[in-house]
Amino acid sequence: MSVLQRVLRPVAFVAGAHARSEARRFVEAQRHVRQTQDELLRRLIDSSRGSQFHADHSLGTVRTYEEFVRAVPLRDCESLRPYMDQVYNGHPEALFAPGTAISMFAITSGTTGEPKHIPVTQEFMRAYRRGWNVWGVTALDAHRKTWLRKLVTLTSSCRESLSPTGIPCGAISGMLAETQKWVVKKMYPVPAATREIHDPVAKLYTALRASITHDVGMLTTANPSSLTRLAEVGQDHAERLIRDVHDGSYLPPGEVSSELRKHFHFVPHPRVARRLDGLLKQHGRLLPRHYWDLSLIGNWTGGTLGLYLPRVREFYGDVPTRDIGLLASEGRMSVPISDSTPAGVAETISNFLEFIPSEQIESPRPAVLRVHELQEGQEYFIVLTNWAGLWRYSIDDRVRCVGFFEQTPLIEFLSKGLHTSSITGEKVTEHQVVQAMHLVAKELPSLETFELQGCFGNPPFYRLRVEAIEGVDFADLARRLDEALKTINVEYESKRSTGRLGRIEPEVLHRGAFLALEAQRISERRGRGEQYKHKYLLTDLVQ
Secondary structure, three states, rough: HHHHHHHHHHHHHHHHHHHHHHHHHHHHOOHHHHHHHHHHHHHHHHHHOOOHHHHHHHHHHHOHHHHHHHHOOOOOOOHHHHHHHHHHHHHHHHHHOOOOOOOEEEEEEEOOOOEEEEEEHHHHHHHHHHHHHHHHHHHHHHOOOHOOOOOOOOOOOOOOOOOOOOEEEOHHHHHHOOOOOOHOOOOOOHHHHHOOOOOOHHHHHHHHHOOOOOOOOEEEEEEEEHHHHHHHHHHHHHHHHHHHHHHHHHOOOOOOEEEEEEEEOOOOOOHHHHHHHHHHHHHOOOHHHHHHOOOOOEEOOOOOHHHHHHHHHHOOOOOEEEOOOOOEEEOOEEOOOOOOOEEEEEEEEEEEEEEEHHHHHHOOOOEEHHHHHHHOOEEEEEEEEEEEOOOOOOEEEEEEEEEEEEEEEEEEEEOOOOOOOOOOOOEEEEHHHHHHHHHHOOOOOOOEEEEEEEEEOOHHHHHHHOOOOOOOHHHHHHHHHHHHHHHHHHHHHHHHHHHOOOOOEEEEOOOHHHHHHHHHHHHHHHOOHHHHOOOEEEEEEEO
């Protein structure tokens, strides 16, 4: 055990005891899930007293769940946006009680392309952190070799921009890391300033440069594609990395501002450099499984992201993997407590949860179930009410109930909604795709029908299917569609700029191909032609 570990051990023990007490309360709540949810709903309604939303929906008279349902209709992003825009522009009382402080706004893609700014209150931050504490302590207790070893976590900046009143806007993961307990920060070898590097290669190189000389026991990030890119950057720049380690220098590929460079200080490690050089010569490449003895990896494993896991194992070895749970800018909705499964316990302490059966999601009056009414094996869409000012908000996440923990469902993420594709977290909607094509194909009046579909690769990409039109450069059309989607969807732009998504590739079909496909699909579904609706975005992924 190192000197630092001996110094931190008693402090870490106290911090761990606190996290374990939160985990025990979490487990206890699942034994009385209906009571837990009823109490949370009352607290959420009471906490909004004095807000415009509270008055508009007469929440002061609401005493039961049935009254809540009558007072507050189901809503999507756009129907809630007028309230959220007021908060963003400096009027938190639109959604929250007077005097409520907004710590930041979490940015995520909106349905129509206009980014959402999710208000992060202190209560919302506490709830988000509590979920991570429960996840973390159960993971660490299951993998004791990670205890007091270094933790590499890849997060983004919480200060990508500022609201009109100067409040930071960005990734909530960055704010959580920034406000973490000091004893946990001591376990982070990657400097906080790394989050502010815009160049994706330089950012990953910096994270690796800072951590490769340490005994790293655990890696966490949301998207497993970030782990594959980290390994690839290390391999692509192995000789530069070894030289930096040997000399104590910092010469990253890509661009890092002089202001940020001031935050990175390294000392020479000739012995580590000689070891890395020997590993490179021995294996012919330099991968994380060669220089780290990891005990646990935490990242998403559900939906299409499970396709990345074989490549993660190739780079990192056969390391136990635990899904980090269904979490988004809007909140954490599950807490996995076991390895090797995307399923987690529904997060009923911080969110009032409702569920729409998947077969009714497009119904004008769908059935809505409470968390204790779910059935194993059935699929649902989540409806969220929580401390972020979200009220009966349909987040468009499709999940399956795979069992129960105490009285609470275990849910696994399947996909975004029927009209949303998300290969690596970009959440592209059919509305955005049609809007982007409208922008780039104005001079092509005969281009009435097309399809966009995700394809898994290295990196994954979208394929644009169009019928042949004489004189049209479809490679250029695909390039311009790609650029248009970047301007419409902030998360698509982020995944493209960091190399996690490739550019859109065209596939030119013969004239009449879509008519033939339409006839085939109508026949397969035993439907009628007048009921057929062409899909411009296909949400199933092809390999």
